[in-house]
Amino acid sequence: MSMIFGVPLAVLAGQLLIGVINGAFYALLSLGLAVIFGLLKIINFAHGAMYMLGAMSTVILFDSLGVNYWVALFLAPLLVGAVGVVIEYFLLRRIAGQDHIYSLLLTFGVALLLGGVLTNIYGVSGLRYAMPDVFQGGMKLGFMFLPYYRLWVIVMALLVCFGTWFMIEKTKLGAYLRAGTEDSQLMQGFGINVPLLISLTYGFGVMLAAFAGVLAAPIYSVTPVMGSHILITVFAVVVIGGMGSIGGAIITGILMGVIEGLTKTFYPPASSAVIFLVMVVVLMFRPSGLFGKEA
């Protein structure tokens, strides 16, 4: 068995794969946060809860209505996106223009409420969601075994991330989003319905989180608290990448997943702290993040 720095290649490759998969989730989640922060200037603490809702609704839709994975892949994000639009319209809009701390506390409260209600109904031990049959098994790559579903997660996350990046950077709708990030009042003065754009952007941002939730359902433990665990890490990723940077969120997400995976291989005790260590270093030397614009 070949070794790299005293670690068997298969072990290293396995941890790298887990790192890339975790990174794919970080990328999807931090992308949504970046999109929301860009236009709404809201630090969306409900983002983890939206991820959780995506995963929970996938399980619940299957258990109660028999909705299969493929339908859930579209339906769950749409449902959660609609929840997001409702939250924006009835809650966030009322505190628009106030200090960041208000929206942070409000979205944190929403997250606690959703988590609390679902914990009361379903408990915290976790729901089981069966892997769709097509994804059973995997392929042998010689140096490692790659489960099909893991490959699917990586491909889907990359597709959605790239699609979102393309939409924002290269299309007319994306031009509205980019311009709105700079001066939404002037945009509205040009005749663009900015309040609607804001609702839809928030809805889209949380849809990305819910989509990550559906992808997570077959491989992670689906519980009402799953969002709060990942959220803190994702915030660190966003800070490292630079608040509001779309491309930065994607690249940093995957990079941090890989760094976490490598740390697990070479020095496991530090694996859950390494991202925060990177965050501290980045904040010291580049306070606006790796891809953020200098203030």
Place this chain on the structure above:
Amino acid sequence: MSHRPDKEYEQLRVSGLHAFYGESHILHGIDLVVNRGELVTLLGRNGAGRSTTLKAIMNMVGRRTGSIMINGEETMSCAPHHIARLGVGYCPEHRGIFSALNVQENLTLPPVVRSGGMSLEEIYSMFPNLYERRFSQGTKLSGGEQQMLAMARILRTGANMLLLDEITEGLAPVIVEKLAEVLIKLKNKGLTIVLVEQNFHFAAPLADRHYVVEHGQIVEEISADELEAKQSLLNDYLGV
């Protein structure tokens, strides 16, 4: 030539307009009328409330009272995007070019609000520099080019009333001349223009009427043919 408002189509009528930024009371009862096809300036010193008047028409200030009629329609309760869709094109002070967009994206950002706007080809032939630099970042243009872009942007939308805020500020004389040519062309097309201007020599030959704003009120109305007779009065107001 003196305009009689009652004989023509009133495109804009502002009556008793008060506006506030938080606690500060900026406009103290502005009254003005602009008829279709007129070019009217708002003159006055810095801080007199001219820019705020334009912003208030766009519903872009904090609180407002009074009345603003556009094409005979009361707009005090309209959101800014509805006001734009009545055919109002607003060019803000400092131009408002978006740095995240290239020149062409900046140009095509404002949606078409009425038919009869200029096509992209017409705009590029009017402003050839913008065509050459259409893929540059908007804020990488020179000040003059950015001003052309800010103007061109609202010409494409078909807006038939333009609110232009300090468009000559900080620009070289040759650019200012070019802007005057553009305004004459627009006037000949029948567009209504409200111009907030510091540069009186730029505004005087173009305008049909002038309003002098002081302390958030209109203190004088001067038509083009009265200009010579009232020149010394105007100089007093403007402090030149």
